Amino acid sequence: MSDREVKSILFAGVGGQGILRASDITCEVIMEAGFDVKKSEVHGMAQRGGCVTSHVRYGKKVYSPLAKTGSIQTLVSFEKMESLRYLQFLRKDAAIIVNTEEINPPAVNMGDDPYPEDIIGFLKNHYGKVIGLNAAELAQKAGNIKTANVVLLGALSNLMNIDKSVWQDVIKKSFPEKLVKMNLAAFQMGIDA
Amino acid sequence: MKALMSGNEAIARGAYEAGVRFAAAYPGTPSTEIMEQFCKYEGVYAEWSTNEKVAVEVAIGAALAGEKAMAVMKHVGVNVAADPIFTVSYTGINGALVIVSADDPSMHSSQNEQDNRNYARFAKIPMLEPADADEAKQYIKLAFEISARFDTPVFLRSTTRVSHSKSVVHLDEPGKYEDKTGFVYNAQKYVMVPVNARTQRVEVEKRERLLNDFVETFPENKMEINNPEVGIITAGMPYNYSKEVFPDYSYLKLGMVYPLPEKMIRDFASKVKKIYVVEELDPYLEEQIKALGVKVIGKEIFPYTNEFDPGVIKDAIEGNLQRAASPYKESLAARPPNLCPGCPHRGLFYALSKHKAYVHGDIGCYTLSYMKPLQGLHSCICMGASIGMAHGMSKAMKAKGKGKVVGVIGDSTFLHSGITSLLNLAYNNSDALIIILDNSTTAMTGMQEHPGTGYTLMGKEAKKVNLKDLVSVLGIENIEVIDPLDYKATRSAIKEELAKDGPSVIIAQRPCALFKRGGIKPKPALKVDTDKCEGCRSCIGLNCPPIAWKKGVTKEGSKRKGVSYIDAALCNGCGLCAQICKFGAIS
Numbered sequence: 001m002s003d004r005e006v007k008s009i010l011f012a013g014v015g016g017q018g019i020l021r022a023s024d025i026t027c028e029v030i031m032e033a034g035f036d037v038k039k040s041e042v043h044g045m046a047q048r049g050g051c052v053t054s055h056v057r058y059g060k061k062v063y064s065p066l067a068k069t070g071s072i073q074t075l076v077s078f079e080k081m082e083s084l085r086y087l088q089f090l091r092k093d094a095a096i097i098v099n100t101e102e103i104n105p106p107a108v109n110m111g112d113d114p115y116p117e118d119i120i121g122f123l124k125n126h127y128g129k130v131i132g133l134n135a136a137e138l139a140q141k142a143g144n145i146k147t148a149n150v151v152l153l154g155a156l157s158n159l160m161n162i163d164k165s166v167w168q169d170v171i172k173k174s175f176p177e178k179l180v181k182m183n184l185a186a187f188q189m190g191i192d193a
Numbered sequence: 194m195k196a197l198m199s200g201n202e203a204i205a206r207g208a209y210e211a212g213v214r215f216a217a218a219y220p221g222t223p224s225t226e227i228m229e230q231f232c233k234y235e236g237v238y239a240e241w242s243t244n245e246k247v248a249v250e251v252a253i254g255a256a257l258a259g260e261k262a263m264a265v266m267k268h269v270g271v272n273v274a275a276d277p278i279f280t281v282s283y284t285g286i287n288g289a290l291v292i293v294s295a296d297d298p299s300m301h302s303s304q305n306e307q308d309n310r311n312y313a314r315f316a317k318i319p320m321l322e323p324a325d326a327d328e329a330k331q332y333i334k335l336a337f338e339i340s341a342r343f344d345t346p347v348f349l350r351s352t353t354r355v356s357h358s359k360s361v362v363h364l365d366e367p368g369k370y371e372d373k374t375g376f377v378y379n380a381q382k383y384v385m386v387p388v389n390a391r392t393q394r395v396e397v398e399k400r401e402r403l404l405n406d407f408v409e410t411f412p413e414n415k416m417e418i419n420n421p422e423v424g425i426i427t428a429g430m431p432y433n434y435s436k437e438v439f440p441d442y443s444y445l446k447l448g449m450v451y452p453l454p455e456k457m458i459r460d461f462a463s464k465v466k467k468i469y470v471v472e473e474l475d476p477y478l479e480e481q482i483k484a485l486g487v488k489v490i491g492k493e494i495f496p497y498t499n500e501f502d503p504g505v506i507k508d509a510i511e512g513n514l515q516r517a518a519s520p521y522k523e524s525l526a527a528r529p530p531n532l533c534p535g536c537p538h539r540g541l542f543y544a545l546s547k548h549k550a551y552v553h554g555d556i557g558c559y560t561l562s563y564m565k566p567l568q569g570l571h572s573c574i575c576m577g578a579s580i581g582m583a584h585g586m587s588k589a590m591k592a593k594g595k596g597k598v599v600g601v602i603g604d605s606t607f608l609h610s611g612i613t614s615l616l617n618l619a620y621n622n623s624d625a626l627i628i629i630l631d632n633s634t635t636a637m638t639g640m641q642e643h644p645g646t647g648y649t650l651m652g653k654e655a656k657k658v659n660l661k662d663l664v665s666v667l668g669i670e671n672i673e674v675i676d677p678l679d680y681k682a683t684r685s686a687i688k689e690e691l692a693k694d695g696p697s698v699i700i701a702q703r704p705c706a707l708f709k710r711g712g713i714k715p716k717p718a719l720k721v722d723t724d725k726c727e728g729c730r731s732c733i734g735l736n737c738p739p740i741a742w743k744k745g746v747t748k749e750g751s752k753r754k755g756v757s758y759i760d761a762a763l764c765n766g767c768g769l770c771a772q773i774c775k776f777g778a779i780s
Contacts, residue, residue: 050530070517087519098544113526
């Protein structure tokens with residue numbers, strides 16, 4: 001990376017999916033790898049089943065914790081249709097990781113709006129790299145559906161030039177001891193997916 | 194040593210490093226985590242006060258005893274606390290007093306986006322404004338130093354993006370606490386009757402002059418001369434946004450936003466040809482700089498509303514409004530925040546919506562019920578307002594409003610600023626019905642204690658107020674206590690109390706579904722019997738997160754176009770949907 005280059009990752013999903021925990025872990029990993037890092041998110045209203053996003057930015061020196069539109073290299077979407085909500089932030093050559101799990105918003109349940117179809121196809125038509133995986137299913141296999149966020153981190157780690165052992169060390173520190181093994185398994189599922 | 198911290202965590206850490214061991218606050222986004230972090234440090238006293246005014250008064254008391262005291266609140270909390278703040282500016286503070294105001298540009302979790310820098314100028318209280326977590330930690334320490342040195346309260350202003358962004362913070366060894374407490378008797382200084390206030394008023398102006406000199410050499414007002422053609426004067430997070438997109442411009446970054454360094458601003462203006470003032474919300478810096486006769490460009494090109502980001506600043510300065518667009522052009526179903534699965538408010542508002550009343554709302558999770566499909570309340574202004582507004586509307590409407598005007602208020606909000614309004618309602622004999630939504634916690638901000646929970650911020654057991662007794666001594670005779678997840682009982686209580694003459698209060702009592710100490714163990718998830726479901730969507734009308742619609746599941750002899758189903762991973766078996774299903778399809 002050049003001195004002024006700053007890379008950005010956008011985490012997006014639905015309140016309750018462990019998005020902020022995932023972006024916290026990512027920031028710790030980036031800091032351990034020797035970069036300056038900033039992240040931004042909003043707590044409060046968003047946690048009640050609403051949209052949640054977290055911007056993570058890193059480089060030699062980072063000023064803004066928020067990325068501007070058209071500048072983000074990587075999107076990690078924790079829910080399928082949420083991947084469509086923030087595309088204005090992405091560069092055209094962005095990589096997208098999508099959990100293919102669907103969570104209906106209220107307007108879809110009430111029959112007022114449709115759930116978009118062929119989201120993965122749309123993303124593949126517009127962006128360089130699209131990785132779709134059912135993180136919820138993989139998390140179940142790892143032992144608990146709540147580790148879906150860590151499954152997605154496994155997939156993200158494949159796109160970042162930071163040693164996997166740094167990720168594993170941070171994951172070990174981020175969870176109570178009895179949950180570490182399950183989360184490391186979830187992380188590996190994401191790497192292998 | 195370094196650590197990744199949010200601005201709020203850094204403020205708590207900085208206060209602790211500065212030797213601060215006393216803080217009082219009322220929770221409010223985006224300020225809440227400051228106290229939740231501060232209370233964990235060894236040897237501190239930290240309390241949730243009943244409201245922000247009380248918190249400031251508690252901190253003033255501690256400061257007059259010689260302590261370094263901190264009061265913490267969100268921006269609108271400063272409105273509640275404004276009364277003591279304006280006069281403690283006259284008395285001075287003996288020890289040290291810092292008031293943290295966490296503003297919320299863009300109203301991520303607030304009812305307005307007032308710019309609290311105006312309070313500094315209005316109350317003649319110095320204000321520091323950090324731009325990230327590392328600065329937040331450093332500035333709170335400086336704030337305490339300035340407070341002690343100039344015998345003045347000091348504001349530290351944060352915004353949501355500073356409070357809730359995380360970045361690398363350099364940690365220092367915590368300073369030692371020195372007990373300097375003792376009584377200081379000085380009636381001329383601390384008894385603000387007119388004769389003394391007139392004297393102190395002059396002292397305030399003397400202090401202002403001293404501070405005007407001080408800011409000229411304050412090291413956190415920083416000038417960076419790069420490109421002499423274009424310069425930016427800014428403070429707080431907009432500095433980082435600006436540096437991101439215009440790293441080569443010259444900068445005057447103000448760490449202190451009240452008072453402003455007049456000479457330094459003139460000096461900067463003499464070194465740079467064209468100057469932009471980059472600030473969110475009000476043209477606060479801009480107007481003061483223009484009043485100096487310095488030519489700058491500000492709100493002519495920058496928005497008055499909402500928080501900025503690097504793109505907003507770049508677009509405004511380059512005059513280019515073609516921001517990157519999404520290739521996805523279809524409209525996307527919104528995903529608004531919602532009441533949680535098993536939330537007791539859902540039962541109350543579903544029942545209340547059947548009574549066609551005008552419902553005055555208040556500040557809390559339950560405000561979310563205004564949205565479709567519950568559409569449970571019709572006004573919301575500020576903490577505690579529902580009761581006064583319901584009373585006023587009921588009086589104005591006279592017979593037309595009889596049995597049709599309701600105010601709803603959460604337990605924490607009621608104890609914050611509803612008690613005096615309910616006393617007023619009883620005293621002036623209103624026909625309005627007030628419903629206290631008692632979920633035994635301060636839910637919206639993340640489960641904080643209050644006088645109704647029986648515990649303090651520090652986790653100690655405390656005197657627990659009995660809401661029914663409290664309402665009764667205020668003069669309310671018609672009081673009913675119900676479980677809002679008992680649909681029939683809730684309907685009939687509302688019907689009965691609306692019909693009565695004079696004021697009534699219903700206390701809808703059930704702990705928040707997320708509240709662990711509430712003793713509510715999740716029951717097994719409910720299921721929809723797809724043979725019995727007629728697809729009427731009544732249960733969908735509850736807008737409970739686990740209940741979703743599966744289209745196309747038809748049945749012979751039925752007009753149904755789909756069925757409801759319940760996501761077992763989300764459902765906690767509260768049973769409300771089973772009570773409203775007319776076909777007995779949910780169990």
